[in-house]
Amino acid sequence: MADEIVGFLHNLSPLKHSDKTKYFDVQVQTKNGIVRGICFAHQKRGEFETFSNTKSPVKMKNVSQKDEGHHRTILMNSRTQLEETNVDFDFVEIPPIENISSLSAINENQLVTLKAKVVQLSGEKIITTRSGPKKKREGFLVDPFGSIRIVIWESFCEDVEDGETYNFKNIRVKNDSSEVYVTTPPNGCSIVSTSPFEGILVSPSKLPDSFTTTTVIADIEGISNFNAYISCRSCNKKIHSPASTIVKCGVCDMRQKKETCPPHFHLQMLLNTPTGIVTVTIFDDIIAKIVTIDKAVLTTEMEEVITSTMLALPAVEVSFKNNSKIVTDLKVPDD
Numbered sequence: 410m411a412d413e414i415v416g417f418l419h420n421l422s423p424l425k426h427s428d429k430t431k432y433f434d435v436q437v438q439t440k441n442g443i444v445r446g447i448c449f450a451h452q453k454r455g456e457f458e459t460f461s462n463t464k465s466p467v468k469m470k471n472v473s474q475k476d477e478g479h480h481r482t483i484l485m486n487s488r489t490q491l492e493e494t495n496v497d498f499d500f501v502e503i504p505p506i507e508n509i510s511s512l513s514a515i516n517e518n519q520l521v522t523l524k525a526k527v528v529q530l531s532g533e534k535i536i537t538t539r540s541g542p543k544k545k546r547e548g549f550l551v552d553p554f555g556s557i558r559i560v561i562w563e564s565f566c567e568d569v570e571d572g573e574t575y576n577f578k579n580i581r582v583k584n585d586s587s588e589v590y591v592t593t594p595p596n597g598c599s600i601v602s603t604s605p606f607e608g609i610l611v612s613p614s615k616l617p618d619s620f621t622t623t624t625v626i627a628d629i630e631g632i633s634n635f636n637a638y639i640s641c642r643s644c645n646k647k648i649h650s651p652a653s654t655i656v657k658c659g660v661c662d663m664r665q666k667k668e669t670c671p672p673h674f675h676l677q678m679l680l681n682t683p684t685g686i687v688t689v690t691i692f693d694d695i696i697a698k699i700v701t702i703d704k705a706v707l708t709t710e711m712e713e714v715i716t717s718t719m720l721a722l723p724a725v726e727v728s729f730k731n732n733s734k735i736v737t738d739l740k741v742p743d744d
Contacts, residue, residue, distance in 0.1 A: 413470045414439065414483055415496055418461040419503045424451050430621050430732055434612055435461070437469075437483060440498045445612050446472075447620065449732070450487040460491060468494040475620060484620060503609060520579040520594070524603060525550035526610060527559075530571035549613040550577070550591065553606060556613040558590040565593040568600040576601045622737060624728040627687075631679030632716045639670035647673075678719070678736075680727065689729045691736040698739060699725075 414437060422434040433454050435446040446469075448457065460467045470490040475482045530548035546561045548571065559580070561569060569575065578599045580591045593600075639648050641658035642665055648656050656667045675692045700718050728738040 412472055412474060413468060414444075414472055415466065415468045415494055416440070417464060417466055417496075417500050418446075418457055419443075421454070421457055421461045424454065430730075433457070436503060436609070438501060438503065440496070443503065443609060444481050444483055446483040446485060448485040448489065450485065450489065453485075453487070453489070453491075456491050460493075464500050466494050466496040466500075468492050482620070517582060517584045519582050520597070521582055521591070522576070522578045523550075523552070523580075524574065524576050524606075525552050526574045526606065527569050527571055529613060530569065533566050551610045551613060553608050553610055556611045558588065558613075560590065560592040562593050562595070565598065565600055574603055574605045576603045621731055622728055623731055624726065624738075625680075625682045625684075626724050626742065627680040627682040627727055628724050629678050629719055629722055630681050630686075632719060633677045633679070635674060635676045635712045635716070637672065637674040637712075639667065639672055641665070642670060645671075676715075687729075687734065689727070689734045689736050691739065695736050695739050699741060 416437045416439040419436040419438055420434075424431055424433050426432075430449065431451045432447050432449045433451065435448065435457055437444050437446045448454070468491070469483075469485065470492070471485075471488045473484045475484055528549050528551055531546050534545050535542050536545045544563050544566045546566045546569070548559055548561070548569075550557050550559050560583075576599075577591075578601070579594065579597045581594045581598075583590050583592055639656070640646060641648055641661060641663055643663040644658060644661040646658060646660040648658055648670060654667050655664055656670065657664050673693050675690055676696075678689050678691055680687045680689060696715065696719070699722070700715055723741060726738075726740050726742050727736055729736045
């Protein structure tokens with residue numbers, strides 16, 4: 410629901426990326442405290458920078474609010490409007506935050522001890538491992554100097570709560586080539602509640618799915634732009650204009666038999682959601698969750714079968730990316 414917020418802007422971040430979403434952070438000093446702001450319209454950064462540099466109070470219209478655990482975050486997009494205003498409280502300097510974790514220099518598998526606050530903590534899941542099913546939760550640890558993802562296993566899942574601060578003793582540093590994170594080892598680790606930090610803490614760089622994805626119950630009211638194609642057996646990228654029996658991938662240059670290339674398709678759905686009509690793009694791997702597909706025969710007849718089957722579905726629960734409108738999940742809710 411659209412809303413507005415009034416305050417001063419502090420510590421505007423550079424452009425960041427979460428998956429394929431561009432955004433920037435800003436701290437908003439309101440009359441009642443400091444809240445995190447996230448703007449998904451990168452072209453508006455210059456406007457935010459002007460208000461931040463001049464230390465002028467600003468009213469931001471058409472914003473929305475997300476509550477993640479104990480955290481309130483203000484979300485902004487291209488519809489958000491900024492205008493100068495008057496306030497009955499003073500500008501307060503907020504020291505800039507270092508977004509660098511000291512753990513990035515630690516060797517993999519080293520045990521460390523640190524004080525940190527737990528944020529964006531997930532629910533408990535049961536994961537099948539080589540040693541049997543295990544309980545698992547994920548979240549982020551933040552302190553005044555950085556943020557890092559944490560994976561929590563088994564009995565430690567019950568030792569932490571979102572928004573609380575702890576002394577973590579002997580947690581293990583891991584590196585999976587794309588990021589450094591920490592995890593609870595099976596032995597020798599302890600998590601003890603402690604007093605919260607007094608200063609401003611770093612915000613995690615990765616955004617929760619709820620910030621970038623919409624999940625709604627909707628009616629499928631139309632199907633269009635059915636597009637069948639083949640993909641490369643090596644890199645899985647789409648192969649364009651496969652006119653001959655031997656085709657070449659434009660990405661990895663792999664030459665291959667056309668008949669061995671996996672077939673795929675995507676189409677667009679017109680959804681009637683509680684907030685209005687939305688057109689989304691859905692790929693065959695998602696459609697296959699609820700419609701039986703023979704992808705070896707992607708003919709006009711198969712297109713008709715898929716279209717009629719999907720239009721006959723009752724209201725569905727659909728999740729899609731806010732920016733690209735690509736569907737990430739689709740299911741028929743239980744009665």
